[in-house]
Amino acid sequence: MEKFNFSNVSVLVIGDIMLDQYLWGSVDRISPEAPVPIVNIKRTSLAPGGAANVANNIASLEAEVLLIGTAGEDYNGEQLSQVLNQNSIKHLLFKTDTPTITKVRVVGNKQQMMRLDYEQPKPLSEEIKNSMKIEITKCIDDFDVVVISDYNKGVCTDDLCRFIIAEAEKHNIPVVIDPKGKDWAKYSGATLVTPNMKELNEFIGYNIPNEDIDVEAAIPEVFLNSGFKNLLITRSEKGMTLYDGVQTEHFPTFAKEVYDVSGAGDTVIAALAVGIASGYKLRDSVEFANMAAGIVVGKLGTVPIKKSDLIRDLHLSYNKIISxxxxxxxxxxxxxxxxxxxxxxxxxxxxxxxxxxxxxxxxxxxxxxxxxxxxxxxxxxxxxxxxxxxxxxxxxxxxxxxxxxxxxxxxxxxxxxxxxxxxxxxxxxxxxxxxxxxxxxxxxxxxxxxxxxxxxxxxxxxxxxxxxxxx
CATH class of the missing domain: 3.40.50.620 (HUPs)
Structure with missing residues (x-):
């Protein structure tokens, strides 16, 4: 793992694609019109969001990736395509009649002040879904791992998720899923599902204290009749909890400072996919993803994990002597x-x-x-x-x-x-x-x-x- 050479790894990412826009500025006064801060915007930036951020993390680790999803026939859709090209992310975007999902974050003095969402989520049309299935069938055998990045924005329907998992199973390809919503039956057969605490609570229907003993007690209820093989719960400052169907293991966080958790879940599933595709054991892949998440939450904005970050962090954790x-x-x-x-x-x-x-x-x-x-x-x-x-x-x-x-x-x-x-x-x-x-x-x-x-x-x-x- 120390070399972090992922050049022979290939990952297929399917899911809800978004465009992230950042307005960066400074705050030094309160508005006279209302008790709100005035942010003086200095610059703007664009970044891949949602499933595209998963793909961006994989590309930044220097692995091969193909991103499949949808975008609107609008200006933000054009901007999204440009951002994906700039980040060397191969992609197949099916055009819809809804706007490109866009999240605008206003940041003042390195603090996120507000988020503005532009979206009109709705399920895929039958025409686009069938076209997507055809493309997935054509290419799935070329990949080592499939990632389903479900943001509950319409792409990851019950039918499509079950289709992807079935196609992957035909070729013995692992499927890793970042879930949303209360219907996890559509993930049946997946290799690994990775909810955070909020998603876990939403699925169960009540709030679980973020403590080892409480999380362990809730796992049987989640796993019962789920049909997926492994469960990894991401728990913010408490790290991660892995259940493989037999035993539970807790992984403390690697994070030293937390500036922004935007996109941390995307980094986790990207690192997991790359680790699994590289032949790491599941436990080692979780350690790898935990390290990657600990790095990106120390940065501001939706920032992908880079191989150079991992090399530096690995040496910082285990060895100060650099070759x-x-x-x-x-x-x-x-x-x-x-x-x-x-x-x-x-x-x-x-x-x-x-x-x-x-x-x-x-x-x-x-x-x-x-x-x-x-x-x-x-x-x-x-x-x-x-x-x-x-x-x-x-x-x-x-x-x-x-x-x-x-x-x-x-x-x-x-x-x-x-x-x-x-x-x-x-x-x-x-x-x-x-x-x-x-x-x-x-x-x-x-x-x-x-x-x-x-x-x-x-x-x-x-x-x-x-x-x-x-x-």
Missing amino acids: NENIPDLIESLNNENKRIVFTNGCFDILHIGHVKYLEKAKELGDILILGLNTDDSVRRIKGEGRPVNREDDRAAVLAGLSSIDYIIKFDEDTPLSLIEKVRPDFLVKGGDYRAEDVVGREYADEVVLIDFVEGYSTSMIISRLRCEQE
């Missing part, structure tokens, strides 16, 4: 989140209090501290034979234990010039014994900062003292 081949994905992800990157480098042969204080001050300059660490060969060329005292893997492991350091990247050259060129930090930090104009890589940083070392501490002094004591 050179993962640097571009890491930096892209950090830049997308507007993180201020601080870079420094050194041998850090024998870690001492001077190093610790220096690194703490460096981290205070920004959001992320990346440390370039000289390899053993590099240290030997610079410091001479007998150095380093500690091997590069040992030095990296000790440094990784410091909370001030976010990532460690080893470099084999005498200077970190090429590494700094790849990172292009906001702040390039060196010790106070340097002059700014002499700092290597300064042309690739926005600012050079010099930090004084703690007086009386250095690796060379420690080594000399140890040698004197031995003599």
